[in-house]
C-alpha cells in the first residue's frame with residue numbers, strides 16, 4: 176500500500192501551476208501521488224475524453240473502461256504497482272491501467288498487429304502480472320500469488336511495512352457468476368492469514384444486466400447496505416458499497432481494506448459507459464465494446480454487412496417457430512451470439528446462465544434429458560472451459576445438444592485468447608460428436624436443421640467472426656460431400672478438402688492449379704468430423720490430398736482424414752493445412768490467415784510441392800505467380816456430373832487409368 180500518497184479528500188500539497196494537461200504529466204502511478212482533488216477530477220475527465228477519442232477510432236472496449244476511470248486511479252493511489260499485484264478480471268477493463276502505467280501513446284495502435292493489446296499483456300509492462308481475458312480467473316490467480324508471496328515472506332500483514340506486498344484482484348459482477356470465481360473465493364475467504372483485497376466492480380451488468388441470485392444479492396446490498404451478507408458469512412471483511420466514481424471515497428475504502436490484515440472485499444458501484452451519453456443510453460450493452468464509431472454519436476461509421484451471427488440468428492428464430500422443443504442457452508451473451516430475435520419471439524425458451532460455460536453445457540444435458548433440444552450458443556474459445564461437460568455430461572449421456580460456436584477460427588483484434596482455433600481439435604476426440612462447418616449462409620441454414628434433428632448425440636456448428644458473403648453452390652452432392660470444383664479434361668491430381676469458410680480460398684487455388692495444368696477437385700464435406708468414409712474413397716482416386724481448415728492443424732479435420740486414409744490403406748499422401756499450434760497475435764483476420772499459411776498461394780504451393788514429392792510425376796516449375804492479396808471472385812464453373820477418367824501415366828506407380836466416376 177502507498178503510505179506516501181495523501182487521500183484526495185485531504186488538502187492537496189501546493190503545486191506549481193503547469194500548462195500541460197494532467198494526463199500528459201502522469202507517466203507512471205507515482206505521478207498520481209502529488210495530485211490534489213481538483214487535479215484528480217481533471218485527470219479523470221481527460222482520461223475519459225482520451226478513451227472516447229481513441230477507442231472510437233480503433234474499436235475496442237469502450238463502455239467497460241469508461242466505467243472504471245476513477246476506480247483505477249484510486250487503485251493506483253492506494254497500492255504500489257507493480258510491487259503490489261493488480262489483477263483485472265476479465266482483463267478488458269485494463270485500458271485506464273495501461274494509460275496510468277505509461278502506455279497512452281500506444282492507443283493509436285490498439286488491437287492491431289504489433290500494436291497495444293486490448294487485454295493485460297506481460298510483454299507490454301511489468302504492471303501486467305497476468306494476461307487474462309477469459310472471465311472469472313483473477314481470484315484464482317490472486318490465491319496463487321498470495322500463497323507464493325507468503326511462502327517467500329513477501330506478503331503484507333496489513334501493517335504499513337513497505338516491504339509487504341498486496342494482491343488485489345478486481346472482478347466484475349458478471350465475472351462473479353462464473354464457477355471458477357467461487358472456487359477462488361472459497362480459498363481466499365478461508366485463508367485468514369493471507370490478506371488479499373478483492374475489489375468487486377459492480378455495474379450491474381455483464382453485457383446485459385447480470386442474472387441470478389448473486390446479482391439479486393448485490394442489488395440488495397446496493398440499495399440497502401446491511402450487516403449480514405454473503406461475503407461476511409463466508410468470512411471476508413466487507414467494505415462498501417462505495418461510489419466507484421468518487422476517487423477519494425474509493426481510495427479510502429481500499430486503504431481501509433488493505434490495513435485490515437485479513438481477506439476483504441470492497442464492493443464498488445460503477446456505471447458502465449459513465450460520462451458518455453451514447454454509451455449510458457445504449458440499452459443492449461452500454462457500448463461494452465465497439466467497432467469504429469463516430470465519437471459524438473457512437474454510431475458505426477461503416478454500414479456493417481450481414482454477419483454469420485445474423486444469419487444464424489434468423490435461422491434459429493425460424494427453427495423456433497417449427498420446433499417448440501428447441502431452446503437457446505447462452506453464457507451471458509444472448510445478443511452477441513445472435514439469440515436476440517429468438518429471445519424476442521420466445522422469451523421463455525432462452526436461458527442466460529451467467530458467465531458459466533461449464534454450467535451451460537451440463538444444464539443443457541439436463542434440458543435434453545427433460546425432453547428439450549438445447550442449442551448452446553457460445554464463442555468457440557469459451558467452449559474450451561466446458562470440454563469435460565461436453566464429453567461426460569452430453570456425449571456419454573447421448574444427449575441431443577447442439578453447440579453453435581461463433582467466432583470459430585481466426586477472430587482478429589482480440590488476439591491470442593480469442594481465436595477460436597481449438598474447437599475442432601478438442602472435439603475430434605469426443606465419441607459420437609458430429610461437427611459441421613458451413614461454407615456459406617445456405618449451408619448454415621441446412622446444417623443447423625440437420626443438427627437439431629439429431630437427438631441422441633452432440634452436434635456442433637462452427638462459423639467465424641466475419642461477413643457471411645454469398646452462397647457457393649456445389650455441382651453435385653455425393654454421399655453427403657459437396658463437389659465444388661472439378662477441372663474439366665484434367666487428370667485427378669489433387670483432391671482439396673475444404674472445411675467451411677476455407678472453400679473460397681480453395682476454389683481460387685484450384686483455378687490457379689488449373690492454369691498450371693494440374694487437375695484439382697475441391698470438395699466440402701460439410702460435416703467435417705467424424706470423417707465421411709466417402710472422402711477416403713475420393714482420396715484413393717487422386718494422387719494427393721490437401722486439407723484446409725481454419726483450426727489448429729495438429730488435430731482436427733485434416734489429421735482425422737489422414738488417419739482414416741491410412742486405416743483404409745489408401746496410399747495417397749495427405750497434406751494437412753491449418754493454423755499452427757501457436758498463440759496467434761492480434762491483427763486483421765485475413766492478414767492472420769495469410770501469415771499463418773492459409774492464403775490461396777499457400778494452398779497452390781502445398782499442392783504442387785506434394786505432387787512433386789510423389790513418385791515420378793512430372794510437375795511443371797511454378798512460374799512467378801502474381802501476388803494475390805485478395806481472393807478474386809470466382810469464374811463460372813462448368814456443370815459436371817461425373818469426374819472424367821484419370822490420364823494414364825507412363826510409369827507403373829501412377830493410379831489406375833480406368834476410373835469410375837467418383
Ligand SMILES: Cc1ncc(C[n+]2csc(CCOP(=O)(O)OP(=O)(O)O)c2C)c(N)n1
Pocket residue numbers: 239264265267268308309310346347348349350351376378380381382447463506507508530532557560
Ligand atoms: C469465460 C468467458 N466467457 C465469456 C466471456 C465474454 N465476456 C467478456 S466481458 C463479459 C461480461 C463481463 O462482465 P463483468 O465481469 O461484470 O465486467 P464488466 O464488463 O461489466 O466490466 C463477457 C460475458 C469471457 N470473456 N470469458
